Amino acid sequence: MTMTREPAPNTGAHGTVAPHRILLVDDHAIVRQGLRTILDREPDLCVVGEASTANEAIGVLEQTNPQIVLLDLKLSTGSDTEGLALCADLTMRRPELRVLVLTTFLDDPLVVEAIQNGASGYVIKDVDTTDLIRSIRAIARNETAFDSRSANAMARSIQATPEPLALTQKERNVLQLLAHGMRNREIGLQLYVSETTVKFHVRNILRKLAVSSRAEAVYEASKIGLI
Incomplete structure (x- = not known):
C-alpha cells in the first residue's frame, strides 16, 4: 500500500484548479510505477495512492479520498475477476467515485459486468498512452470511456439476446x-x-x-x- 502527498494545485489565469485525484489498484508494483510516471507528467492529474489488493484499496480510499480509480480486474492468483467485486464495493461506498477498468482481460460479458458493477469505462492495458489519458479525462467529466475493442464488445453484448440463466x-x-x-x-x-x-x-x-x-x-x- 502506497500513499503520496498531494502536490500543490495548478494555478491558471482564471484561478486555482485542483488536479484530479487518482488511486491506482493493480497487483503488480511495476505496472503501478509505470502508470504513476505517465500520469504525474500531466498537470491536471495526480496519483494520490496505490493498492495491490482489494483490502488495501478500501483503506487507501478512505485515507486519500480519490475521485478516480484505475482498477485491474485480476488482483490475486485465486481469481481473474476479483476487481469486479471491488468495483461494486468502491462505488457503493462512494457513489460519486469514477472507476476506469484497466486490464488485460477482454470478453463481451466481462465488459458488461464491469459496467453493471459501477465502472465508468473499460480499457485494455496495451492502450496508447494518449488514449489512456483521454479516457481518464473523459470519466473525470462524468462521461464513459472505452477503447475500440471494449466498445465493440459492449455493442455486441447489447445486440445479442442474453441467455436468461447464463451463469459463469x-x-x-x-x-x-x-x-x-x-x-x-x-x-x-x-x-x-x-x-x-x-x-x-x-x-x-x-x-x-x-x-x-x-x-x-x-x-x-x-x-x-x-x-
Missing part, C-alpha cells in the same frame, strides 16, 4: 457449495477467493435466478437442473 463457471461452483449449506467464508476457502468475491457471485446468482434468498436460489436451481 465460477457462479455454478458457488451455487454447488451453497447447496451444501456452506457460508460465504467457507466457500471462499474452498474456491481460494475472498469472502467479498463470494458475496459478489452470490448477488449475481440471485439476480440471474430472479430470487431473493440463498435457499430460493438452491431450490430454483434444482428445479431447472443447474445442480
